[in-house]
Amino acid sequence: MIPAYCTNVHPAEDLAGVVAQLDRYAVPVREALGADTLALGLWLAEPVARGLAADGAARRRLAADLRARGLEVSTLNAFPYGGFHHEVVKHSVYEPTWTDPRRTAYTLACATVLADLLPDSAAYGSISTLPLAWREPWDGDDDARAQEALDTVARALREDAARHGRPIRLAVEPEPGCVLDTVADAVAWLADRVDHDHVGICLDTCHLAVSFADPVDAVEGIRATGLSVVKVQASAALEVAEPGAEEGRRAVAGFVEPRYLHQVRENTPAGVLAADDLPEALTDLPAEHPWRVHFHVPLHDRPAAPLTSTTDVLLTAVEAVRSTSDAMPHVEVETYTWTVLPGAGDDLAAGIAAELRWASENLGGAS
Template structure:
């Protein structure tokens, strides 16, 4: 029986160089593996651009990283190449969308990640995946930007095709739609990608927090992707914050605890007639949205722990999306738990030092194994 690769994304940990990444393995990843109780644990590795370039230029360094992973019972099927660097700066916000896909640096970073991943993939891996941003933040963007992004993706595809011929298995790019971006929703991504890309090497990263925030139907979304001849290369298993009565004083007080300066937390509200209204961050939502119906907030919350009332989480969307995939494809794509927000969760929900973080990540992985993959005995 094929085992779906299940990983947790290391963008939850701050590190900008190889020493920092190796320290993460000892401080967090190996303790998570032991706590989960598995011989081998998957990591969705995040490598900042400078580190990816250094590894890509030095086969000995790549071999060292592979050896260090193997020694700790860790394996890598997927890389997260959405953040270019500085993902734990005091303020990230819109900078996470730069450089965009019109910038040569984005292409070079992604090519470096492909080179690294090819040497990290387990021997039995079917393919490797690299998730990336949905082209750019929505403004400014014009036809010339469209053309530049397409040229970059065409160049990337040619390199990936050569690598697949050499190695016998593909590295695939997973474009991750996100509210507020050029490819705001999966529907936007399908319309843009389907006529332009080679689906052997470019597909979708289905981030289920983003999917929930867009108010798209999970089953119809999966069907739409496959009707267009594309595929889900990677699932980022994530849940959004949900607020049933956003105008209430209790809800606004609860949301105040999630209003923080580091990351962007887009908010969407679907009106009675189905129109989805948006605000680019939680502070703006209070003045820009009518707050008459449910809000969904781009704030990744732990999969296993329901937020305190009057808030909730969109884990039902995550379950439905994976179930739809399971009924559509013969083998599920990579599944990566991506709750990068532990450091900015309200104190009662997420902080408490290394022990709390390790326990939280382990609990998420157990939840995902049981609830999404039907692996009641554990992660593997």
């Protein structure tokens, strides 16, 4: 089965633009794959989600627009609130945080929209979200406010499930540099704080790889607490085995770009060293041991040597999830960096189709 692809690669931040992007990209991707139906991980900027949540007729029209194009939506990406294609995004993608009522309102709006978009075949809907906030400033009072906000969302999702007959579940996505930096951090924070039936983990395999965590141990750690993987974001990080060598340094420096934050981790015998962005890593890290970089690279198109990507982590993680779950969670290919890749081509639809073809062939029936 072909996984979903995440539409946060497209910049539309109004409803007309969202539908136009479906025509420009999603439909050609579906046709290139020869598929009757293509799943999307839909991204709706906050004004779009808010407007749709307030207008049932507009939601029904969007659902009809999707069906008419052979597209379906079982999952939303509600991590970016808006402005995800501004010239500089960097830390602003983590705002508003889970201490801000705007984050709660946005997430609830997304849940209202998703309930009316779910295809008949979907057992549940999922919404991925940020790991509370960037790591600083953050304190115990912030923990309490975030927990209260997540409780509010869980209560609303519980009521929606009773009304609609199918649950929508929130998937918290650990990311390097955030309050919930690693999967282990997310599990430790969430395990005793949230309703496990309605809040779980979004396992982004690029983020997992950057942390240098063992993917099997990470998945087992989620299961052991009673939490679940609600959604897998199938993604790969950039890796360089010898960042201190001239060739390796030059190659990885070619991925410096101004829009997104590209956290770097260096795996030393004494522990994992951290830099918050690639330029900082090139200046501050010792570069004596392998680096992994938070730069989502296309799954099918590995970077040129001496760089590699972490598709091995993706494959291992998906198999671990499959072996510990009664049914596979939603799988969404999330390569939002196509437009900032060095030497990026113009045919985005062809690139997305090639990536989804790889995912379909290599992820063993992921849904």
